[in-house]
Ligand SMILES: Nc1ncnc2c1ncn2[C@@H]1O[C@H](COP(=O)(O)OP(=O)(O)O)[C@@H](O)[C@H]1O
C-alpha cells in the first residue's frame with residue numbers, strides 16, 4: 001500500500017476532491033497547512049509597520065491506496081491541481097506497512 | 113431661595129448618555145484586544161475592565177469629592193476630599209445637580225475617570241503584571257485624573273461654589289475632555305511605556321493584530337458610546353447636545369478619510385486598521401471642540417487629526433519607545449490637535465473667525481499644563497510601582513503569553529483537541 005500526500009493551493013481542493021471521487025476513491029484526509037517555497041509570501045501593513053509573511057496557506061491531502069493504483073491516482077491529483085503557475089504544490093508517495101479499519105479490525109487493502 | 117426642579121428631558125438624555133459611556137469600556141477593550149497577538153487578548157481586555165472596577169469604587173469613596181468638591185483654598189488645584197466623601201448628601205433620590213438627579217451626574221462623570229485610565233493601558237500591552245496595573249490605576253486616578261479633572265471640569269457654582277483653574281481662571285475651552293481625558297491619558301501612556309520598557313522582540317519580530325474585525329467592532333462601539341461622552345457633556349437635552357452630536361460624526365468621518373489618504377500615499381494601501389484608527393483619532397480630536405465649532409470647523413479638526421495621528425504612529429520605531437497600541441499617536445496627538453484648533457476655528461473665539469490669538473494662547477496653556485503634569489506625575493508613580501511591587505512580568509512569561517501566565521486562561525479554544533485532564537475544583541459553597 002502507498003500513502004499519497006499532496007500539498008495543494010486551497011482553492012484547488014474542491015477540483016481535486018471531485019476528480020478523486022470520479023476516479024473511485026472513497027476516502028481521504030484533508031488538513032490545513034502552511035507552506036514555504038519558491039512562490040514567496042506577501043507583505044502586510046499595520047499602522048505603517050510592514051511585515052512579510054512567507055508561510056502561505058496550503059491544503060494537505062492524504063490518500064491511502066493499493067500499490068497498483070498509486071500512479072494513476074497521483075496523475076489524477078496532479079491534473080486536477082494544476083494551474084500552471086508557481087506554488088501549485090507537490091505530490092509524493094510513501095510506502096505503508098499496515099492499515100487497520102478501527103470498526104471491524106480488517107487489515108491491509110481490505111481496510112482502505 | 114428659588115425652587116430647584118428636575119428637568120425630565122435632561123434627565124432622560126443623561127441616563128442614556130451614562131449607559132453610552134459605559135459601553136465605551138467594552139468598546140475600548142475590543143479595540144485594544146483585537147490589536148494584540150492571540151496570546152495576550154484577555155489581559156488587554158482585562159486592563160479596561162479592571163480600570164473601570166477600581167476607578168469607579170474610588171470615585172464613590174473620594175474621587176467625586178476631589179473633582180467636584182469646593183476648591184481647596186480657592187486655588188483651583190484640587191477639590192475638598194472631605195466634602196462629598198462616599199457621596200455624602202448626594203446619594204439619594206432627592207439631590208439635584210444642575211437640572212438632573214445628582215446620582216446621574218455622579219455616575220456619568222465617574223465613567224470618564226475610568227475610561228481615561230483604561231486608555232493608558234494601550235501603551236503597555238503584553239507585559240504588565242495585572243496586580244501592578246490595578247495598583248497603578250488606583251494611584252493614578254487619585255493623584256493625576258482627579259486633580260486634572262478638577263482643573264478642567266469643575267465650574268464655579270455648578271456642583272460647589274469654587275472650581276478648577278483651567279475652567280474658571282484660565283478660561284480654556286474643553287467641552288468633554290481633550291485635555292483632562294486624552295492629553296492626560298496620552299502623556300501618561302508615554303511615561304508608562306518608558307518605565308516598562310520595550311516588549312521582547314519589539315521592532316524585530318512581527319506583532320500583528322490578531323483580529324481586525326474585533327478592532328472594527330470596538331471602534332464602532334466607541335463611536336456609539338462617544339455620543340454619550342460628547343453630547344452628554346452638555347448635561348442637558350438641548351441645542352448644545354445636538355451640535356456636539358453632529359460634530360462628533362463630522363469630525364470622525366473626515367478623520368477616517370484623511371487617515372486612509374495618508375496610508376494610501378505612504379504605504380500603498382488603505383487598511384481597515386487605518387479606518388478604525390481614524391475613527392478614534394477623529395473622536396478624540398473633536399472631544400474638546402464639539403460645542404465650540406460649526407460643522408466645517410469639525411471637518412477641519414477631524415481631517416487634521418486623522419492625518420497628523422496617522423503620521424505619528426511611526427515615531428515610536430524612530431525614537432525607540434514601545435507605545436504598543438499608539439496611545440501617544442492617537443490620544444496625545446489627537447487631544448492636542450482638538451484642543452489647540454479651538455484657538456483657530458472656534459466660533460467667535462478662533463483666530464480664523466476674527467477672535468484674535470487670545471483663546472489660542474489659553475488653549476495652549478491648558479494643553480501644556482495637563483501634558484506636563486501628567487507626564488511627570490506618571491513617571492514618578494510608575495517608577496514607584498515598579499521599584500516596590502514590580503511592574504513587568506518575566507521575559508519567559510511574556511514569550512509564553514501573558515494570558516496563560518498571569519490569568520491562567522486562553523482567549524480562544526477553536527478545536528476540541530486539547531482537553532487535558534481535571535486537576536481539581538475550588539473548595540467552598
Ligand atoms: N521540499 C519541500 N518539502 C515539503 N513541502 C514542500 C517542499 N517544497 C515545497 N513544498 C510545498 O509546496 C508548496 C509549493 O511550493 P513552491 O516552491 O512555492 O511552488 P512549486 O510547487 O511550483 O515549486 C509550498 O508552499 C510547500 O507547502
Ligand SMILES: [Mg+2]
Pocket residue numbers: 037038039
Ligand atoms: Mg518549490
